[in-house]
Amino acid sequence: MGRIGNIINRKGKQDAKKAKIFTKHARAIAVAAKDGGADPEYNAALKAAIDKAKADNMPNDNIDRAVAKGAGAGANENYETIVYEGYGPGGVAVIVETLTDNKNRTAGNVRYYFDKNGGNLGTSGCVSFMFDRKGQILVGAEDGVSEDELMEIALEAGAEDFIVEEDGYEVVTTPEDFQTVRDELAAKGYEFISADVKLIPQTTTELTDEEQLKFMNRLIDMLEDDDDVQNVAHNWEIAE
Template sequence: MGRIGNIINRKGKQDAQRAKVFTKHARAIAVAAKDGGGDPEYNAALKTAIEKAKADNMPNDNIDRAIAKGTGAGNSESYETIVYEGYGPGGVAVIVNALTDNKNRTAGNIRYYFDKNGGNLGTSGCVSFMFDRKGQILVAAEDGVSEEELMDAALEAGAEDFIVEEDGFEVITEPNDFAAVRDALKEAGYEFISADVKMIPQTTTELTEDGQRNAMEKLIDMLEDDDDVQDIYHNWEITE
């Protein structure tokens, strides 16, 4: 199974925790709306947060409530973005983006997740140099999706690279070009498995021991289960 197939499986796993996923999206949308206003056409961060929420089938009513909460005069909640870096079992590099109103709580929880699963939380910059910040759009290889047409549309819209995988297609952009490429492909009728600016690993690490693989899976599960955690990036090469 390729990387895209693994992402599809991970999204299916998250469906069982849909309410928790919606809570995370609502927080991200509210913060983006508070920082840059409630109109996604003039707030790129909000537009991206809404697109991610819709990709996880978050209802429009929930999205509208989150925007209203962010722009409401009575919204006194204050969240800050914190990036944590560390190593999982077997030396897998891990980056965690959190959105929290209590950084002491969040730092303690994330350190516990790493320690519990044979990893360790490191200092800022200890693994981020192993990743590149890029826009990434994933499209499943389904009937009706032409590799050549998708590649032409992506590159014409400003994509940097187009990668064919066994489960689908990966469009890579510079971060500043991501929104334009995403919007152009969406307007052309393509549906995305995911579309976001991500930290993409330069190299990957394979875990050969069952214990390490199970611990890494558990680490990801514990991080995903934390309401403060928004994004998790790692260089674990998942193999069958």
């Protein structure tokens, strides 16, 4: 199984937690609407948050309620973005991006998840230098998807790189060009396995010890189960 296949499997695992995923999306949408206004055409952060929610099949009613909450009734809720860095079992680098209204609660929880699974929370900057923030668009290798055509459209739209994998294609962009490239591919009818601006590791670490594998899986699960956690990035190379 290639890296794209692993991401598909991970998304399948998350599908069982739709209510929790929707809660995270609603929070991100509300904060974006509060910070930049309720019109996604004039609020890039809100448009990106709505696109991510729709990719996870979040109902439009839920999205509209989150926008309204951020623009109006929820204006008294104060969320802040806090990023935690640390090491998982076997020295795997982990970055946790959170959106929280209680940083003491979130910090305590995140530290507990690392400690419980053979890892340790580090200081700011201890692993972030090992990652690059990039736009990443994954397209599956379905029938009818032409590698040459997809590559040409992506690069003409402003993509930095185009990577062919055994089970699909990876389009890499700068964070600034991500939305333009994504919109152009969507307009041409392409469907995405995932499309997001995320932290991409420069190098990866492979785990072979069964106990470390168990702890690493559990660490990611515990982090993703926390409502305050928006994104988890790591450099764990999942064995094929």
